Amino acid sequence: MAKMKGQIVVDIERCKGCEVCIPACPEEVIAMSKQVNRKGYFFAQPVNDACTGCTNCAVVCPDGAITVYRKKMTE
Numbered sequence: 001m002a003k004m005k006g007q008i009v010v011d012i013e014r015c016k017g018c019e020v021c022i023p024a025c026p027e028e029v030i031a032m033s034k035q036v037n038r039k040g041y042f043f044a045q046p047v048n049d050a051c052t053g054c055t056n057c058a059v060v061c062p063d064g065a066i067t068v069y070r071k072k073m074t075e
Contacts, residue, residue, distance in 0.1 A: 003073040006053025008046050014065035015043035021057035021066060030057060 008029065015037065022030050027050040032042045044057075044066070053070030 004053045005071045005073050006051035006055075007049075007069045007071075008051055008057060009067045009069070010044050010046070011065045011067075012037045012043040012045075013039070014063050015041060016063055016065075017041040017043055018062060019044070020060050020062065024056040024060045026054065026056065027052055 012033075016039075017032060019032060021044050022032070027048075029046050029048055029051045030044050031047045033045045034042070037043050051068075053068055055068045055070075058064075058066040058068045
C-alpha cells in the first residue's frame with residue numbers, strides 16, 4: 001500500500017479551541033496554541049510533520065475549521 005503524507009491547515013478564526021481534534025489524531029500532530037484568535041479562543045495548530053492524512057481531526061471538528069491535504073509518497 002502506498003504511503004501517504006498529510007498536512008493540516010487550521011482556520012484559526014473559525015476554531016473555538018474545543019480540543020476534540022487532539023485525541024482524534026493518532027500521530028499527535030495537533031496541540032493548542034498559546035495565542036488566541038480575534039474572538040479570544042486558543043486555537044488548534046500542527047506541532048510536527050508526522051501527519052499521515054487520516055482526516056480524523058477534520059471529521060470530528062464541530063466547526064469545520066480543519067482542512068487536510070494528502071499526497072501519495074513515492075518510494
